[in-house]
Amino acid sequence: MLQRIIEAVRREEGVHDWLARHIRKTSTQYYTIGSRAESRRSVQSEKVLVTVMNDHAASAGGQEQMRGQAQATILPADLADETSLQHKLNQAVFMAHLADNSPYGLPAPAEYPTVELADLTIQSRAKQVAEGLVQQLLAALEHEKDVRLSSAEAFVEETQIELQNSRGCHGEQTQTSLLLDWVLLAASSNDEMESHLAVERRRVSDVDVAGMVRRHAQYARDALLATAPRTGVFPVVVSDEALEELLMAEGHSPLIYRSSAQLKYQRMTPWEVGATIFTTSPSGDQFTLYSHALLPFGMRSAAFDAEGLATHRLPIVEKGLLSRFWAEQRYAEYLQVPATGTFGNMEIAAGTHPFSALLDDDATLYHIVAFSAMSPDPFTGDFVGEIRLGYELTAGRARPIRGGSISGNLFDVLARAQLSQETTFLGDYVGPRAMRFADVTVAGA
């Protein structure tokens, strides 16, 4: 399929550079309500994403040369006859011709690193893995008092990607992934509460079902007893999945946005190389951040990015100062900085404090283990998030809390953060298991 399309792209008039990615995916999906099957699905999909670049004179007139690009997604049905494929490529060239952008190029061929992305167990036994994960959940719950499974979803997938571009890049990679999404219900005599978790990993052995069930069963039981936090300004510790949510924001992290060469080019980030990333004087642990695309079985790991750039592990922020902008080829050329490829997994250097010490205080502090949703504003870093579950700790005594919210600015709180020395791997994040932020506003009862 790919070679036939590339031949057609090469024949197409007006294509001055091109990039093609052939993506084939199989997905096995298993859904339950309690222990009872709700649905089983198997899905196969295939497509080739073709990006064409067209060079042309600026539409405003003059001699300036411009470049535009557009994508054509070729589906299997488009290959039934030559006309459909030709029509899509014609359209893409026409659209690329309309867009006036300063010229840029595509990545040149490079040696790609070896990155572990595929789990043989998933590749050979996808259906058994999907159903087996749910069985493990049910088995682990047998040891948990007053807690049962509400529902579970297991997606087990394998994706093969082959990339070629007009400069001679050629890469292939196979990656696997699994998503285990489940809800536990804890019951008391007059109430029920839930704990929800969605875990994404590339490898089955990275999912500790029994450990996660133990922790979340306790969260569900604690939610039954939880009351609202107090209102005021307190130290707040955020840990585990809640911390990953605050820092990664499902890929829309302010840390990733503000260190992007594309946003720098568009004047939408105020950061400068060599300058502090904080808005207040730093007084916490030193903050060092890497883009780590080589992390074994990381969800954002890859041997090459979407254009064919080789990937790396690169420091982005060192001791609170911006080291470099991460840059795709185009924006690297515009800013005249090295091309690094897309931001990989987020790696943050460990701190010096034991996790237990972060929670140790004579005065009241809050420990948040789950937000309803935490999406810091990707441009400003401002955040506000409802507390789905946390604990009020006073002189070592814990009281579960839920409801109310915490708010602040990510760059303010990171400037004064204490980081745990224990680290954790959470799919797209590897770094301190917990951070303690000084003086966070809590809106409670």
Place this chain on the structure above:
Amino acid sequence: MVFKELPPEVSKVASRLPDVVLEMERTAPYAAASLAGSRGLRISVNDREQVVTEVPPSQGLVLSAWNGSFFEESATSEVTAQQAFQLARSLTSRMQLAPTSTRLDSGPTLRQHFSTDCVRDPASLSTKEKLELCIDVLRRARKLDTRIVNVQVDYTETLESKVFANRNRLLSQGVQRMRFGVVIMVSDGQRMQYDWLGKDGTGGLELIEISDDELLKLCDNAIALLSAGRIPPGMYEVICSPDVSGVIAHEAFGHGVELDMFLKDRARSRQYLGKAIASPLVDILDDPSYPGGHGTYFFDDEGQLAAPTYIIRQGVFERGLSDHYSAHSLCMPHTANGRRESFERKIYVRMSNTFFGRGQTPVQSMLDSVEHGIYLQHTSSGMEDPKGWGMQVTSHYGEEIVNGKLTGKRFAPIGITGYVPDILHSVSMVGDDFLLSGGTCGKGHKEWVPVSSGGPHLRLKARLG
């Protein structure tokens, strides 16, 4: 039947779907087949870049076989008649029928095609003219203030085509969705802030016009946010704009009345069926047939024809939203809310256009009635909590009201939290206006489908922080 929105090769397969269903029903007590596809155009311009490209198309076939207890499905992007029959045989051959098998209702016989009415068909403008339209808005916005650092203008048109077949039905629809948005990013040299404006719906180019006054107001808001502070946490009298009202209807209440949540024992709302859950001033509806809504369609992904559902009428929780499976399992009414993100995903119970019903109070009278409070104008996110019924909605900003007047003092961002029934019972005024805003909605953190939410202005009490 003519499937005019489908490519010719796919259209040939569509006409064979009833035969594929018959093939599956040789084994399965109920079967359905569907084709789902989408394609479109995206234009994006800002100070420094221009993008003109496709909306990544999707095209796939889904075969669903009921084994007497649950649905087993096979889906593929390879859409040929041969593949459809092969997949049907493979799916049913490995299926194990449930010992106590039940049949599903195929509904009354119907063969019909539906398509969106457009006042100004997007095809009436060339791609170049659409790009020029975006550049014109960019230029008009860019010259409004020297503190603007960039302006982003986005145009998206998407044609969604679907075919559904079961034993009694062969339905097809072409739904044209439009979105147009402007983001103005400003800086005073120290801080950066932004605000945005969106127009959307099902229909044509008539949906996406933006006036100079709207751009000026957008620019003024963005600049005012440069000096916005954080709101002191506490309980406030609040006036919600239709945008904020809609997210309360959708996130705080709507997700909790999706009946698959009942099946999973995840919905606290179940104990309130037939009971008062809100102020008597409150009606909440979900209506996939609402003309021009961004979440509008003619039939859902299970061939159920779109119609409005009163979820709350005069404060009483009347009915939840369902798909075929949940309606069958719970013996509750089947509403047209079975939707899938694409052929690659399962059907879930999903909202469409969800909104508070219109009231009778003029908006100015609502503002006049507030001695000290906050006018929440623009939502940036929200999240459901159907079991705990806690509400999280984040407003991009809010403006102070003192003695019925807006003071110009802004706070940003503002989190709105509280116990959902408390908030709904606190509604003391419902405006006589009405507006829907479009977007996409996830189930948890995935399964994105186009929706809208809105309604009138509301006056209520909420905890802000």
